[in-house]
Amino acid sequence: MGIRHYDLIIIGGGPAGMAVGVGAASAGLKKILLLERHGKLGGILNQCIHVGFGLKVFKEELTGTEYAARYRKIFLEKEIQVCTSAFVHTLHPQKKVIFVNPLGERIVSAEKIVVATGCRERTREMLTVPGTRPAGIFTAGLAQEMVNIYGVLPGKDVVIVGSGDIGLIMARRMTLEGARVRAVFEILPHLSGLIRNKIQCLDDFGIPLYLEHEVIEIRGKNRVEAVRYRDNRTGRENEMSCDTVLFSVGLIPEKDLLVEAGIEPGKGFYLAGNADYVHDTVDRVTKEGEKLGKALAAC
Amino acid sequence: MEQRPKKKRKDKTKVVFSGPTKEYICLTCPNCCSLVTDGVQVDGAQCEKGRAFACQEWLEPLRVITTTVRVETERGTHILPVKTAQPVPLAQVSTIIKEIKSLHLPEVPPLGAKISVREGPEPVEIMVTGE
Numbered sequence: 169m170g171i172r173h174y175d176l177i178i179i180g181g182g183p184a185g186m187a188v189g190v191g192a193a194s195a196g197l198k199k200i201l202l203l204e205r206h207g208k209l210g211g212i213l214n215q216c217i218h219v220g221f222g223l224k225v226f227k228e229e230l231t232g233t234e235y236a237a238r239y240r241k242i243f244l245e246k247e248i249q250v251c252t253s254a255f256v257h258t259l260h261p262q263k264k265v266i267f268v269n270p271l272g273e274r275i276v277s278a279e280k281i282v283v284a285t286g287c288r289e290r291t292r293e294m295l296t297v298p299g300t301r302p303a304g305i306f307t308a309g310l311a312q313e314m315v316n317i318y319g320v321l322p323g324k325d326v327v328i329v330g331s332g333d334i335g336l337i338m339a340r341r342m343t344l345e346g347a348r349v350r351a352v353f354e355i356l357p358h359l360s361g362l363i364r365n366k367i368q369c370l371d372d373f374g375i376p377l378y379l380e381h382e383v384i385e386i387r388g389k390n391r392v393e394a395v396r397y398r399d400n401r402t403g404r405e406n407e408m409s410c411d412t413v414l415f416s417v418g419l420i421p422e423k424d425l426l427v428e429a430g431i432e433p434g435k436g437f438y439l440a441g442n443a444d445y446v447h448d449t450v451d452r453v454t455k456e457g458e459k460l461g462k463a464l465a466a467c
Numbered sequence: 468m469e470q471r472p473k474k475k476r477k478d479k480t481k482v483v484f485s486g487p488t489k490e491y492i493c494l495t496c497p498n499c500c501s502l503v504t505d506g507v508q509v510d511g512a513q514c515e516k517g518r519a520f521a522c523q524e525w526l527e528p529l530r531v532i533t534t535t536v537r538v539e540t541e542r543g544t545h546i547l548p549v550k551t552a553q554p555v556p557l558a559q560v561s562t563i564i565k566e567i568k569s570l571h572l573p574e575v576p577p578l579g580a581k582i583s584v585r586e587g588p589e590p591v592e593i594m595v596t597g598e
Contacts, residue, residue, distance in 0.1 A: 233597035
């Protein structure tokens with residue numbers, strides 16, 4: 169079987185990948201293929217059931233899932249070939265893309281390739297928090313997926329490390345699902361996420377935020393039993409019992425496909441959305457993605 | 468170079484309050500304006516929505532709650548994302564969550580479908596937000 173050749177291949181079917189497709193197809197580009205590893209387009213928006221999306225693009229406040237559904241509709245009206253459950257494992261500098269799907273491995277090629285693989289969460293290991301390695305330690309986004317997609321509560325007695333937006337959103341979410349969120353610890357003297365999220369996710373539910381506090385140890389044999397923390401202003405240390413620790417300590421653009429192939433962006437390879445840099449809003453991801461798509465159709 | 472549009476200037480006319488005031492952060496959009504209000508007049512809002520938010524917050528804080536409903540069908544369990552169709556009183560959030568969670572739906576309703584959670588003088592309705 170010969171290698172199928174496209175004008176444009178987009179890797180990732182989140183808001184960025186879909187926007188690039190919409191932009192390119194609207195500008196007249198014909199042979200476009202989008203590869204998405206999940207069964208459904210929308211990316212991380214599919215697990216964002218909270219409101220606060222789309223004020224710029226759709227001129228109203230939507231949930232992440234509503235935003236995804238609306239944009240999916242716009243996207244699916246375009247002439248774009250979509251391959252879901254397709255996981256790209258290798259990029260080739262000669263503009264080949266190798267992916268696996270339930271039918272096996274396939275190779276496709278394109279004039280232009282856009283990497284729209286989003287970002288990854290920084291983990292406990294990256295912070296090197298000392299202690300044991302019990303069950304009950306999650307990134308906030310993973311906890312969000314467990315609760316919102318699979319309906320599974322990761323724990324009942326929760327401590328959150330870092331005051332990023334996903335952590336704040338999950339403090340509220342876990343509380344509404346019946347867990348007790350004991351505290352959010354932030355090492356910096358200020359909040360990392362938006363102030364509106366502190367108010368509507370912590371203050372509304374009486375969840376305390378401790379600034380300039382550092383979690384210095386996680387304790388527990390099989391399951392998390394407690395964290396030790398230090399007030400960095402006074403040096404005083406204390407312990408707080410819990411069965412779950414969520415980390416919300418930053419996002420890192422996912423460019424591994426390019427990095428592993430030794431490819432620099434430009435020269436036929438492009439980054440879109442959070443794979444390029446972490447954006448404040450999905451609205452911006454959409455607008456920039458559409459702009460990139462249009463530009464790719466023109467050159 | 469791309470020319471950035473000039474930022475709209477804040478309403479600089481300072482409101483003079485005579486009675487007691489409260490301070491809020493506007494939750495309407497990511498601008499997060501700092502608002503001061505006496506329940507009637509509002510200072511610090513960049514838009515009409517902000518002024519309305521401050522007055523409402525003074526009277527009775529309202530929030531849109533989002534959660535999921537577990538739908539058991541013959542084809543398996545579906546986790547359905549929902550939101551309250553209208554903002555609801557913050558003080559009632561835990562009660563309303565319980566009412567939403569106790570819903571039994573025979574089938575997975577379509578995106579945008581509205582479902583009544585509570586009848587009576589203070590009705591609560593949810594809207595399906597996912598497919």
